[in-house]
Amino acid sequence: MATVSCPRCHQAVDSQAITCPYCRTTLKAFGHPGIPLHRASKDEYLCDSCTYHADDTCNFPQRPYAKDCTLYQNIEESKLQSQQQLAHQSFGVTVKSWVKRNQGLLLLLGLVLICLVIALSTS
Template identity: 65%
Template sequence: MAKISCPQCHQQVDSQAITCPYCRTTLKAYGHPGITLHRAAKGTYLCDTCTYHVDDSCTFPQRPYAKDCTLYQNIADRNAQIEEQKSSNNFDASIKSWIKRNQALILILGLLLICLLFVIFTS
């Protein structure tokens, strides 16, 4: 059972809890355990660090002064994730992509190799 820290009282609670059992702070949006409710720290707004605010695609009515949001995505985390995807397995990804694009060629070459080996070993 995974635990998270309550943003209000900082007690450890179950990650699926809808409200904090200690201070009754709402932890999940709309009473649904699958919808995380992101909250801003005191004196700050979520929009200052949100990807959707930066690219101007946010339609949340509380923008740019949102204190809680269900769609919040930290721009620093998103940029780090993109950089990690670019740097890790770049060569491996290009090889897999090439194989996927040239499956017919690989199949024909494989069949020719099998025929060649068959001819060599039977003669």
């Protein structure tokens, strides 16, 4: 049985518990053990370090003063993840994605090249 610490009373609680059996603090969102509920520290708000607040896509009613949220995503963790993904991409994957993004340009260049070959061969 995995345990976590209750954010209010700091007692060890089962990681699947919906509420703390000691102080009745809600630990999971909407009473569902699969939805984690992120909580801010005493004097901080989650929105200050949230990706959705930074890119202005958050529609949470408590924004920008949310103390708990189910959709919270730490902006620093997001940046670190994207940097790691970029570092792990191989040259072949990079070329394939570039070709996929620029198919129209490659088609146009191919047609120009074919026209140039035909024009040079007939003259």
